[in-house]
Amino acid sequence: MITLKHISKRFDVGDNLVTAIDDISLQINKGEFVVVLGPSGSGKTTMLNVISALDNASDGKVIIDGKDISNGGRKNHFQFRRNTISLIFQTFNLFPALTALENVQFAADMRGLDNSEQIAREMLEAVGLGARVGHFPHELSGGEQQRVAIARALATGNPIILADEPTGELDFKTGVQILQLLMNQAQEGKTVVVVTHNREISRIADRVIELSNGNIVSDGPPESGKADISELQW
Ligand SMILES: Nc1ncnc2c1ncn2[C@@H]1O[C@H](COP(=O)(O)OP(=O)(O)OP(=O)(O)O)[C@@H](O)[C@H]1O
Numbered sequence: 001m002i003t004l005k006h007i008s009k010r011f012d013v014g015d016n017l018v019t020a021i022d023d024i025s026l027q028i029n030k031g032e033f034v035v036v037l038g039p040s041g042s043g044k045t046t047m048l049n050v051i052s053a054l055d056n057a058s059d060g061k062v063i064i065d066g067k068d069i070s071n072g073g074r075k076n077h078f079q080f081r082r083n084t085i086s087l088i089f090q091t092f093n094l095f096p097a098l099t100a101l102e103n104v105q106f107a108a109d110m111r112g113l114d115n116s117e118q119i120a121r122e123m124l125e126a127v128g129l130g131a132r133v134g135h136f137p138h139e140l141s142g143g144e145q146q147r148v149a150i151a152r153a154l155a156t157g158n159p160i161i162l163a164d165e166p167t168g169e170l171d172f173k174t175g176v177q178i179l180q181l182l183m184n185q186a187q188e189g190k191t192v193v194v195v196t197h198n199r200e201i202s203r204i205a206d207r208v209i210e211l212s213n214g215n216i217v218s219d220g221p222p223e224s225g226k227a228d229i230s231e232l233q234w
C-alpha cells in the first residue's frame with residue numbers, strides 16, 4: 001500500500017540545511033499494523049507528511065496504492081488523499097467553530113458517505129465521547145480533542161490510517177483503548193501506521209520501523225515478539 005524509494009527530505013532554514021529524512025526506502029503492505037518508533041526530531045512527522053502528499057520529498061519516489069504521488073504538490077493530490085489516507089495529526093487540527101460531532105461528520109461528508117451523522121456518532125461513541133458530541137474543541141480537554149481527531153480519521157473509512165502520536169495526550173487506560181481501535185482497523189484490512197516515541201507501544205505492532213536522525217536503523221517484528229495489548233504498561 002505504501003512504497004517509499006530513496007526518499008529524502010531537506011529543509012532550508014536560513015544558512016542551514018536540515019536533513020529530516022535521509023534516503024529512506026520501505027514498503028508497507030495492506031493490513032499491516034506498523035509502529036514507527038523514534039525520538040523527537042528523528043523525522044517521524046516529516047515521513048507521514050511525505051506519505052500523505054502534504055509535503056513533497058526533496059528526492060525519491062512515493063507510491064501509494066499503486067499510484068505515484070511523488071510530484072504534483074498537495075493541491076493535485078487532494079482528491080486522492082481524501083479518498084485514500086486518513087491522517088491523525090499530532091496537533092489534532094480540529095475546526096474550532098464546529099462541534100465534536102460536526103468535526104467528525106465533516107470528514108464523512110467529504111468522503112461522500114450518506115449516513116455521515118450516524119457514522120460520526122458511532123465513531124465518537126467508539127472513542128468514548130458519546131456524551132461530548134455537542135462540545136466545541138475549546139470545551140474539550142486535550143485528550144478529548146485527540147479522540148475527536150481519531151474518530152474523524154476513522155469516520156472516512158479510508159484504507160490507510162496514519163496516526164501521529166495518537167496517545168500523546170491520553171492517560172494509559174484511554175491510550176490502550178485507542179490502540180485497540182487502531183489494531184481493529186488493521187484486522188479489518190486497513191493499513192495502519194502509528195508514529196510514537198513510546199517504545200512500549202511498539203510491542204503490539206506487527207512490525208516496528210525505528211528511525212534515528214532521519215534514517216531507518218531497524219525494521220522487523222518487535223524485539224521480544226508481538227505482545228498482547230493487555231501486557232502493555234507505561
Ligand atoms: N518545516 C520545517 N522546516 C525546517 N525544519 C523542519 C521542518 N519540519 C521539520 N523540521 C526538522 O526536521 C527534523 C525532523 O522533524 P519531525 O517533525 O519529522 O520530527 P519528529 O520525529 O516528528 O519529532 P517529534 O517526536 O518531536 O514530533 C527536526 O530536526 C525538525 O526541526
Ligand SMILES: [Mg+2]
Binds near residue numbers: 045
Ligand atoms: Mg512529530
